[in-house]
Amino acid sequence: MIRDITIGQYYPADSIVHKLDPRVKIVCTMLYLISLFMFRSVAGYALCTVFLAVIIRLSKIPFKFITKGLKPIILLLMITLVFNLFFTSGGNVLVSVRILKITDEGLRASVYMGLRLVYLIVGSSLMTLTTTPNALTDGIESLLRPLNKIKVxxxxxxxxxxxxxxxxxxxxxxxxxxxxxxxxxxxxxxxxxxxxxxxxxxxxxxxxxxxxxxxxxxxxxxxxxRCYRGGDGRTKMKPLVYKRRDYVAYVITIVYCIILVLVGRYVPFKIWIF
Amino acid sequence: MSMIKTDKLIYEYAKLDDEGNVIGTNRAIDAVDLEVEPGQFVAILGHNGSGKSTLAKQLNAILTPTEGTVWVAGRNTKEPENIWDVRQSAGMVFQNPDNQIIGTVVEEDVGFGPENLGVPTDEIWTRVEESLKKVGMIEYRHHSPNKLSGGQKQRVAIAGVIAMRPQCIVLDEPTAMLDPNGRKEVLRTVEELRKKEKVTVILITHYMEEVVGADRVIVMDKGSIVMEGSPKRIFSRVEELKKYRLDVPQATLLAYELQKKGVKLPDGILSTEELVEALCQLN
Structure with missing residues (x-):
């Protein structure tokens, strides 16, 4: 069981995603996770699926390895699906067995919720798979540095x-x-x-x-x-320096978010395949 | 100026009862006078509880004297403003290889010391490379320390210390947790460093075989220095060494027993080769 969890594991490979600055990866992952909740349309799902697929492709991590990380959350996923399926109110009844009713709203909610959950896990495990734990801590340290001012x-x-x-x-x-x-x-x-x-x-x-x-x-x-005396006056062997590819990654992620918000706002909500 | 000098050094551990009140003291070091010249290889021998590890910690200002004074490169360890200079000039390698490696990658661990000293980034890289080359671990620079053998880990720890450019290295039983191969590996590294870099080495151990190459051997018992001299002189006093519960190298012991039985062998035979040589000379 413990071996199956890929969140927090590092998958060594030589890819552009691996080479990105950890700060970029942390911030962009956050943005992506938030973006998953910014829309409720098929077009939105299509967009974030494509975005995720492209990044997985770029990261050179085998797809199988990523899906392995989903195994431990299958139970959670099932519970979410069942709850959304049966307990979403409204919509037209599709099937009804005694008190249990499946409505088209419920079906939609459950599929959407399930997809969101899967994307959340895949998105965040993609970050840890492509970043060494040390780079990750360095990134977090540097991102949180402003908190130093309030004595954190x-x-x-x-x-x-x-x-x-x-x-x-x-x-x-x-x-x-x-x-x-x-x-x-x-x-x-x-x-x-x-x-x-x-x-x-x-x-x-x-x-x-x-x-x-x-x-x-x-x-x-x-x-x-070895003369450790806290963070003051300490230099870094591997300081974090933004390169061009890091800025490009920021721009791409922000453009993606903007498009997604626009799609969520202007593409009609009720497009549904059924 | 001597590298290390102690003057009537006394250190006492406080004995505590269950509530944490001091009920007495335990004298770990008792009036030790020691002087080590730059470039010397000094070995400190002693049985468990002889105070040798406590003495090592004094040389790095991890502990400070209860009474008396310790000077490292001319700096008194009791002055708080000297602490970091003292720790930089007397690097320390500990017994357990796992518990002294901080980095998750070999090269990051070696860089830890220089980072703490505020060395600029470029210079850290040159120092890391240099130190790893000196201990012969450069090809492992990107490895995780968890996957190395005990001897290799200990060599990484030594690299981490020399990256701080100390004038003196104190090794506190660096081989106690290693297998025979790892032990040889570490001792060979120390020997090379001493010859090529001319650093002062203080080796604390209870394996007598390891001190054969030392310039000077100091034997400690119950917190005081009881014997001092060249390895040859020390090892010829087999009876005394036994009294301090130290294991004499097999070759030395055999030579001693033969001498007692009337075989004419020279004093202070340290290695098997020497013994063989001496025995062949007899005919």
Whole structure:
């Protein structure tokens, strides 16, 4: 299950999307996600589908890899579809079984909602798939820098995020080790009710936390020994610098948003395939 | 000017009860006088709890003396305004390779120190490249540290320290968590650095084999220096070393036992080759 989640994973490839500045990718992804809620017409859907498809193509990430990321949300998707299908009021009744009615409004709402959800996931996972976690934190740090003025410790937050990312695989390995050690001592982690299984996690979590704290302590010392003293007076090995392609990406995304808003406003709402 | 000088250095850990009140002190270092000249390779040996790691932390101003003084490159570690200069001039490599690598990519980790020092971007890149070449890890620059072996991680950590251009490197049991191959790898790197770059090296360890190449060996026990001298001189005092619970290298031990049984061997044999040589000379 955990392996299926592609959100937050990085897919190394040599593409124009990979090379974009992380700030551009973050801002454009935000704009895209907002744009998904700016229209209610078939033309709008067509437009954002094409936009997304073009970017996926440019990113050179296999389509299969992206759809794999949708697996964990299938349940959520189903629930959304069912709710919208049966509980949207108004419209002409298409099918009715006892109290359950399917109306054309309901069908439309559920298809639209489902598509939106899928695009939301694909759009945001596209960002993380094409950006290394470090570049992502750098981007977030630089975008949030204005918050420094109201005393938000932006640099520290970004540093914490990148260290957390570095330690995820180490702690996973450690969890595995502790689990094996406890199984070797006769711990039963598989059988029993949910509550029993949750209880059996305690002998794994306690040593894991102890070791995580010890690691944190060591790491803090190592950082201090290498003269770390917060964000002030620090230079960057890889400073973020906008290039031409980054400006082009901004312009394209903004043009896309404007067209989408215009489509949403002037193309009649009630175009429907059925 | 000596690289490192300590004068009657004393350090005490506070003992706390369950509520966090101080109920006593534990003296980890007891009146240590130490002087290290620039370019020297000094090895500090000692059993667990002998105070050797605490001493290492004193040299990097991670801990400051309870009493006495430590000077690193002429700067007193007790003065708060000296802390960053001290840490820059005495770089430190720790025991656990995983817990001292900060970056998610090898080259970013090596750049971490210079970034903290406020070195301009271009210069960071030259320093990173240079340091990675010096430890022989340049082909791994774009790798994730998680996928490296222990010895490689430790070499990256050493590169991270030398990228700060220290005059002195303190290695606190850098090989304790490594397999024999990794251990050799790290020691070879340290040896090369010392020869080519003329940096002062202070190696803290409890493996006696590792200190054979040192200019000077210091043995610590219960917070004080109990033996000091060249490796040959130290290793010829086998009985004393055993008293401090240190393992004497096998070749030295064998030579010592043979000597006791009346075989005429020279004192202070350190390696297997030397022993073989000496034994062949007998006939």
């Amino acid at each position: 410790p932006v640099h520290e937050i970004a540093m914490m995020m990148s260290i957390a990312l570095r330690f995820i695989p180490i702690l996973l390995e450690e969890t595995d080790k502790i689990m094996k050690a406890q199984i070797a001592r006769g711990a039963d982690l598989e059988s029993g009710s949910i509550i029993e299984r949750a209880k059996s996690m305690i002998p794994i979590l306690v040593p894991l936390f102890v070791s995580a704290f010890r690691r944190a302590n060591d790491l803090a010392m190592a950082m201090e020994a």
